[in-house]
Amino acid sequence: MSLEKIIDKKKKDLSTKIDKQKVPEHVAIIMDGNGRWATKKGLPRSYGHNKGVNVLKEIIKASKKLGCKVLTVYAFSTENWTRPKKEVDFLINLFAEVLKNEIEEIHQEYIKMKFIGDLTPFPEKLKKIIFSSESLTKNNKTFLLNVCVNYGGRQEIVKVAKELALKSSSGEINPSEVNEELFNSELLTQGIKDPELLIRTSGEKRISNFLLWQLAYSEIYISDVLWPDFNEFEFHKAIIDYQSRNRRFGGIESLPNESSFEDSKCSS
Numbered sequence: 001m002s003l004e005k006i007i008d009k010k011k012k013d014l015s016t017k018i019d020k021q022k023v024p025e026h027v028a029i030i031m032d033g034n035g036r037w038a039t040k041k042g043l044p045r046s047y048g049h050n051k052g053v054n055v056l057k058e059i060i061k062a063s064k065k066l067g068c069k070v071l072t073v074y075a076f077s078t079e080n081w082t083r084p085k086k087e088v089d090f091l092i093n094l095f096a097e098v099l100k101n102e103i104e105e106i107h108q109e110y111i112k113m114k115f116i117g118d119l120t121p122f123p124e125k126l127k128k129i130i131f132s133s134e135s136l137t138k139n140n141k142t143f144l145l146n147v148c149v150n151y152g153g154r155q156e157i158v159k160v161a162k163e164l165a166l167k168s169s170s171g172e173i174n175p176s177e178v179n180e181e182l183f184n185s186e187l188l189t190q191g192i193k194d195p196e197l198l199i200r201t202s203g204e205k206r207i208s209n210f211l212l213w214q215l216a217y218s219e220i221y222i223s224d225v226l227w228p229d230f231n232e233f234e235f236h237k238a239i240i241d242y243q244s245r246n247r248r249f250g251g252i253e254s255l256p257n258e259s260s261f262e263d264s265k266c267s268s
């Protein structure tokens with residue numbers, strides 16, 4: 001058997017292990033390692049970002065094929081502005097180019113695109129293409145692609161706190177009414193189910209200010225693979241790992257007999 005056929009077979013074997021009934025509806029991804037991938041190859045960091053776009057396209061297709069409904073990716077954090085201007089400008093241009101070239105296909109695939117974050121500091125050219133992409137795809141129902149740009153989890157929480165404080169001081173709400181549901185309704189992700197799974201590539205074990213509120217109960221999968229080397233096979237590994245988890249949401253595993261709980265009757 002040729003090496004290609006062996007690899008193909010390995011891929012197929014893995015995908016048959018996925019339980020189609022237990023696929024996460026919402027997957028969030030921190031696409032990390034573009035720069036290191038390029039540097040390791042002696043290439044400028046921009047090569048890593050370009051390759052990263054192709055990987056993102058592959059993962060959108062793979063997650064849609066599996067039956068996921070929402071994919072949220074971290075494309076540019078509020079902290080990314082501290083990178084050299086040349087890299088920031090490159091990324092901004094890349095976002096605009098990718099959108100210009102891919103939006104028709106995204107639309108034909110019935111994918112709705114939403115940008116999450118504060119768009120204010122971006123150039124008009126990018127903002128225009130973001131708004132037109134969102135508007136073109138707004139009625140698509142098959143799949144939602146959220147792209148987080150100039151996004152920070154803490155900033156989002158502060159924004160919600162401010163909105164609720166304003167509503168309280170104007171009398172629109174009573175402070176005693178503030179609860180998780182009301183808080184959720186002011187988030188940038190309002191109306192979107194929280195991710196069941198967070199994938200971070202490149203081996204880093206941090207959340208890096210990503211979806212701090214929404215990831216409260218998400219399963220976290222760290223892949224050692226750098227984002228430009230990530231692919232459908234690696235994505236399937238993450239899904240299989242997720243399916244092996246026992247999600248208890250702070251509770252306990254369902255017990256065969258409830259009476260197996262015994263009160264230890266502390267004497268103190």
Ligand code: FPP
Pocket residue numbers: 031032033034035036037049052053056074075076080091094095096098099147
């Ligand atoms: C992290 O790698 C990656 C980014 C900051 C940019 C990711 C952006 C894309 C893949 C393009 C997506 C495009 C659209 C339109 C959604 P890094 O640079 O932090 O890598 P490093 O940690 O190795 O330095």
